[in-house]
Amino acid sequence: MNYTPEQILANPFLNKGAAFTKEERNELGLNGLVPPAVLTLDQQVKRTYAQYQTKVNDLEKRLYLMDIFNTNTVLFYKLFSEHVAEFMPVVYDPTIADTIENYSALYLQPQNATYLSIDDQDNMEAAIMNSANGRDIRLIVVTDAEGILGIGDWGTQGVDIAVGKLMVYTAAAGIDPSQVLPVVLDAGTNNKALLDDDLYLGNRHERVYGDKYHAFVDKFVEIVERRFPNLYLHFEDFGRSNAAEILNRYKDKITTFNDDIQGTGIIVLAGLLGALNISKQKMTDQVYLSFGAGTAGAGITSRIYEEFIQEGMSPEEAKKHFYMVDKQGLLFDDMTDLTPEQKPFARSRSEFSNPDSLTNLEAVVKEIHPTILVGTSTVPGTFTESIVKEMAAHTERPIIFPLSNPTKLAEAKAEDLIKWTDGKALVATGIPAADVDYNGVTYQIGQANNALVYPGLGLGTIASTAKLLSDSMISAAAHSLGGIVNTDAPGAAVLPPVTKLDAFSQTVALAVAKQAVADGLNKEEIKDVEKAVADMKWVPEYQPLNNITVNKEG
Numbered sequence: 001m002n003y004t005p006e007q008i009l010a011n012p013f014l015n016k017g018a019a020f021t022k023e024e025r026n027e028l029g030l031n032g033l034v035p036p037a038v039l040t041l042d043q044q045v046k047r048t049y050a051q052y053q054t055k056v057n058d059l060e061k062r063l064y065l066m067d068i069f070n071t072n073t074v075l076f077y078k079l080f081s082e083h084v085a086e087f088m089p090v091v092y093d094p095t096i097a098d099t100i101e102n103y104s105a106l107y108l109q110p111q112n113a114t115y116l117s118i119d120d121q122d123n124m125e126a127a128i129m130n131s132a133n134g135r136d137i138r139l140i141v142v143t144d145a146e147g148i149l150g151i152g153d154w155g156t157q158g159v160d161i162a163v164g165k166l167m168v169y170t171a172a173a174g175i176d177p178s179q180v181l182p183v184v185l186d187a188g189t190n191n192k193a194l195l196d197d198d199l200y201l202g203n204r205h206e207r208v209y210g211d212k213y214h215a216f217v218d219k220f221v222e223i224v225e226r227r228f229p230n231l232y233l234h235f236e237d238f239g240r241s242n243a244a245e246i247l248n249r250y251k252d253k254i255t256t257f258n259d260d261i262q263g264t265g266i267i268v269l270a271g272l273l274g275a276l277n278i279s280k281q282k283m284t285d286q287v288y289l290s291f292g293a294g295t296a297g298a299g300i301t302s303r304i305y306e307e308f309i310q311e312g313m314s315p316e317e318a319k320k321h322f323y324m325v326d327k328q329g330l331l332f333d334d335m336t337d338l339t340p341e342q343k344p345f346a347r348s349r350s351e352f353s354n355p356d357s358l359t360n361l362e363a364v365v366k367e368i369h370p371t372i373l374v375g376t377s378t379v380p381g382t383f384t385e386s387i388v389k390e391m392a393a394h395t396e397r398p399i400i401f402p403l404s405n406p407t408k409l410a411e412a413k414a415e416d417l418i419k420w421t422d423g424k425a426l427v428a429t430g431i432p433a434a435d436v437d438y439n440g441v442t443y444q445i446g447q448a449n450n451a452l453v454y455p456g457l458g459l460g461t462i463a464s465t466a467k468l469l470s471d472s473m474i475s476a477a478a479h480s481l482g483g484i485v486n487t488d489a490p491g492a493a494v495l496p497p498v499t500k501l502d503a504f505s506q507t508v509a510l511a512v513a514k515q516a517v518a519d520g521l522n523k524e525e526i527k528d529v530e531k532a533v534a535d536m537k538w539v540p541e542y543q544p545l546n547n548i549t550v551n552k553e554g
C-alpha cells in the first residue's frame, strides 16, 4: 500500500507515535513530524497509564483510552493487557452504557466502525468494503441496538457495543484487531429522545420490523459471508422479537454466534457448575427459576436444560425443574403472548392449587422453592430481602445470579445477598462486584458476564476453521472453566477472576477448538489444535512496517 507520512501517523494500525525508530523516520518521511526522542513501547505505556490515572471519573477515563485506541492500536492493547481487570469496567460494561447513551453528543471519530442504513442498501457492500479497506476480516460484531444491555433501544448510537465487545476479544483472547469489524445495522429507533435530538447521528424514523427488516439483515449477511469467507459473525443486543429468530435462521448455515443467548448461557452454566462444586450438589437436583425470560433469560434456561439432558435426564423429567417468570408472573402454557423460546418452559395451571395468584416473583418463590434464581429482567432491586430470605429458608446454598446490566439495573447487590442469607448464597453478578467481608469471611463474587467466555469461544472457533458453532462446542466452552477456582477455599467465587481473563480465554479456546475438530467441523485440516490456537494469538508489539511505500516530499 502507498501512504503519505501523514496517513501513516493517522492510521492507528501503523502509527507508533514517539516509538518510530530513527531508521523508520528516515524511510517513512517522519522526521520532524514526531518529537525527536525515540521512546519504547513500555515508556509509552507508562506515560499513558499515568495520564489515565489523572482522569476524574470512568467516562473521562474511557474517553482518554478511546483517544489512544484511535491513534495507536498496539499501544492501546499493550496498556489494556497490563490492566485488564482495572480497565474492563471502563472500556466495557458498565461505562460503555454511558458512552452509548451519549454517543451523538460525544462523537469525534468513527473508530473503524461500519454504519449500515436500512434506507441506503444500495451502498451497503461499498460501505463494508470501504471500512474493511483491504483487511482480511475474520470477526464481525454486529448490533441493531434494539436491546442494548438492559437500557433499551439506542439506534445508531449502539455501535459502541460492537466496538467495545471487539476490544475485549483482543484484550482477552488476542484476536488480531486488524481482522475485525464493528457494525451497526440502523433500522431506525423507537427511542423518542433520540428522534427528538437534533444532534442524533442515526436514521430519524421509527424502527422497521417484519419482512423489510429481515431482508436488510439477510442482505448484510449475504455480503459479509461472500466477501469474508472465513468469517465468525457475532450478533449482539438485538431485540427480543428478532434475536432468536435470526440465530435460528443462520446457526446451521454459517459460523455464527448470538452472545446474549449463547454466550450468556455458557457463562451461567459455568457459574452454576462452579457453585455446585462449592455446595457439592448435583445439577439435576436443582429447581431453576428464570426471572425475566427474554433473550438472555430464555437462552440461559435452554442451555441449563440441555445440561440436564446431557446428564441423562429425560426431557419430560428435566422440564419439571424449570420455571419462568416474566412481566405476566409465572408463565403458563395457556398465555397467548409467550415467545417461541418461552413456550417449552411454560407450566400448566393444573399443577398448582393457586395458579392465579402466581403473578409476581415473591408468590412464585414461595410456591416452587427454587434453588437457583437467575435475573435477566432489567428491573433493579427485584430480588428483595424477603424474597431472598424465603428462598434461603428452603435450600441450604441458594444460587442467586442478578445479571441485569448495567449496574443501575441489577436485581440485587452481591453484598446484600450475602448478608440476607448469612453467607450462604452463592452469588455471581453481571458487572464486577467488590469482595464482601461478612462474619470474618471474604466472599469473592464471580462475574457472570458473557465477556468471560465469548473471546475464547471466538478464538477457538476461528482457529479451528469451524464451519458452524455447534452445541457441543458451546457445552465444551462452559465445562472448560471448571477446575480453575479452588472451590474449597472459604468464600470462593463461582467463576474465575477477570484478572486471569487472558489465561482462561486460552483454556476456553482450546476446549472449543478440540471439540470442533472432534466433531469434524473444521474446514481446513488441523494436525495440532494447540498450535492452531497459539498461532492465532496476536500480541501487542510493534512490528516492522513492511509492504508500505511512502510518498514523501523532497
Ligand SMILES: NC(=O)c1ccc[n+]([C@@H]2O[C@H](COP(=O)([O-])OP(=O)(O)OC[C@H]3O[C@@H](n4cnc5c(N)ncnc54)[C@H](O)[C@@H]3O)[C@@H](O)[C@H]2O)c1
Residues within 6 Å of the ligand: 147, 148, 149, 150, 151, 239, 240, 259, 260, 264, 267, 291, 292, 293, 294, 295, 296, 297, 325, 326, 327, 328, 375, 376, 377, 378, 379, 403, 404, 405, 406, 409, 429, 430, 431, 448, 449, 450, 451
Ligand atoms: N451478564 C450477562 O452476561 C448478560 C448477558 C445478556 C443480558 N444481560 C442482561 O439481562 C437483561 C435482559 O437482557 P435481554 O437481552 O434478555 O433483554 P430482553 O428485553 O430480551 O429480556 C428482558 C425480559 O425481562 C422481562 N421483564 C421486563 N420487566 C419485567 C418485570 N417487571 N418482571 C419480570 N420480567 C420483566 C421482559 O418482558 C423481557 O422478557 C439486560 O439487563 C442485560 O444487560 C446480562
Ligand SMILES: O=C(O)C[C@H](O)C(=O)O
Residues within 6 Å of the ligand: 093, 148, 149, 150, 237, 259, 260, 404, 405, 449, 450, 451
Ligand atoms: O454487555 C454485557 O455486559 C453483557 C451482555 O451482553 C448484556 O447485554 O448485558
Ligand SMILES: [Mn+2]
Residues within 6 Å of the ligand: 149, 236, 237, 259, 260
Ligand atoms: Mn449483550
